[in-house]
Amino acid sequence: MDIMQEITGLELSPKKVEYLKFLLKKGGLVKTTDISNELNVDPSTSTKTITDLSESGYVDHVPYRGVQLTEVGKQYAEFFVNRHNILSLMLTHYGLSSEESCAEVSRFESFISKNAIDRICDSMGHPTVGVCGKIKHISCGSLDRL
Amino acid sequence: MDIMQEITGLELSPKKVEYLKFLLKKGGLVKTTDISNELNVDPSTSTKTITDLSESGYVDHVPYRGVQLTEVGKQYAEFFVNRHNILSLMLTHYGLSSEESCAEVSRFESFISKNAIDRICDSMGHPTVGVCGKIKHISCGSLDRL
DNA sequence: ATCAATCATTGGTATAATACCAAATAAGTT
DNA sequence: AACTTATTTGGTATTATACCAATGATTGAT
Incomplete structure (x- = not known):
């Protein structure tokens, strides 16, 4: 059930x-148009990327109707959000503003392993409030999760 | 003279x-063969990359003879080494081993701005010893540099 | 219920970064 | 000078990302 157990965090x-x-x-x-608006890419680009994600099992895509996270996709997405938040919080401890941290993290977050995030999260005492949003600890290996 | 003043650190x-x-x-x-051995790429790959770096002014390349850092290239390289060391040291503060930190950092270091590194370095009190090697503070904006 | 307008997808193409192989060329060695 | 080894060139491939133009689907209006 817990797919997050064996992932590297570097899959995407x-x-x-x-x-x-x-x-x-x-x-x-x-x-897909919402996505292209949000991410500032051509609709054709978001459609293609969604097709990829769909083939890899992260989303369900019904052409012309819409996209939705699969259960696996949702768990990944939650990890990604937490990763972003943990890392942003971490950088603010070194004198970067929330905005700077967030921008910085946005550039490199996808190259940080789940293992590293778990350690960092652990070491920070599993904070629940970050600078970019709340942090949940469902997938971080915390003993006090839920 | 101090080229490092206005760089983002994200140029390469x-x-x-x-x-x-x-x-x-x-x-x-x-x-170029030494490079291809060290970085585990085909000699043709290193030659091509070096040609790029040469055209961008980071190295001087005399075909069939060898490559050498330009002054600018050397300053960048020193920043890159420091960036790696600072970030590795930072991650060890969160419970990662030296090896883990180093490996982790190797994946994302090129996406961290010089600005962020300067702040982190500042905040850590300009350490001179990292876990991946010594840290110099020539380009980090430290007042006590040199 | 059909047509027009809008939305979404497909197909083609482009770029940057990285890589390999095979062929050509230069260097070094005897 | 010939032969071997080192290096470069030219061609091609992959992955990630992106756009445009054309096609196809959906929807809202009449």
């Missing part, structure tokens, strides 16, 4: 990570 | 960063 490319995070934020059935 | 692609770091480590005139 930077842009695909953005797609999943947006799908989670939006929730439910999302139009 | 991940692989090119590796090239410059290796050239700095090796020092002097380096054969």
